[in-house]
Amino acid sequence: MTLKERYRSIIEYFTASMPVAETELEYQDPYELIVAVILSAQCTDKRVNMITPALMKRFPDAESMAKAGQTEIFSYIRSCSYPNSKAKYLLEMSKMLVSDFGGKVPSDPGLLRKLPGVGRKTANVVASVVYNKPVLAVDTHVFRVSARIGLTRNAKTPDAAEDQLTKHIPPEVIHKAHHWLLLHGRYVCRARNPLCSECGINSLCKYYTSANKKKQFFQ
Numbered sequence: 163m164t165l166k167e168r169y170r171s172i173i174e175y176f177t178a179s180m181p182v183a184e185t186e187l188e189y190q191d192p193y194e195l196i197v198a199v200i201l202s203a204q205c206t207d208k209r210v211n212m213i214t215p216a217l218m219k220r221f222p223d224a225e226s227m228a229k230a231g232q233t234e235i236f237s238y239i240r241s242c243s244y245p246n247s248k249a250k251y252l253l254e255m256s257k258m259l260v261s262d263f264g265g266k267v268p269s270d271p272g273l274l275r276k277l278p279g280v281g282r283k284t285a286n287v288v289a290s291v292v293y294n295k296p297v298l299a300v301d302t303h304v305f306r307v308s309a310r311i312g313l314t315r316n317a318k319t320p321d322a323a324e325d326q327l328t329k330h331i332p333p334e335v336i337h338k339a340h341h342w343l344l345l346h347g348r349y350v351c352r353a354r355n356p357l358c359s360e361c362g363i364n365s366l367c368k369y370y371t372s373a374n375k376k377k378q379f380f381q
Contacts, residue, residue, distance in 0.1 A: 183341035192267035251279025303347030
């Protein structure tokens, strides 16, 4: 199977099996999403979704959070990982949104990356989820799954994996591809004990094929 054929088959599978592919983070607008994504670093979406309702009620927009103190923001997010750092990022990010962008979250990934606490992955999540930009965020799930099934080859970094994936995935579905791979990695192609027997693309997967060959060799 050529790389082009592998991409085509896997995209066809996810298009049919997961036509609606969305983030599991709960949000109402771009501001709430960028806050949630910043909080989600090294933290589960479930935990973030427990934190954000009270946080957003107190700080419903960038203007209100920009006027807050870091200590108060911390008090709302203390149950997530690295709350001190994230409280600082949220405050500085909100201040820059107000001062440089009129309180509105920009749609351009390059402009998003200028915001404190917003790296390439976070910028791509916001740009693709809210604005359907043809960019792909590579988190640990996407990085692992794309390597396992053979969509990326020798990609040593998330940036390298992103470059390979966006080169072969049609622009019109790139904003969905992040969720396809992420959700597949979260629930099926898990880091430990992947559910290969339940996977709908195991016949296309390099990891599964290789594991089966080894198993047959030692039988």
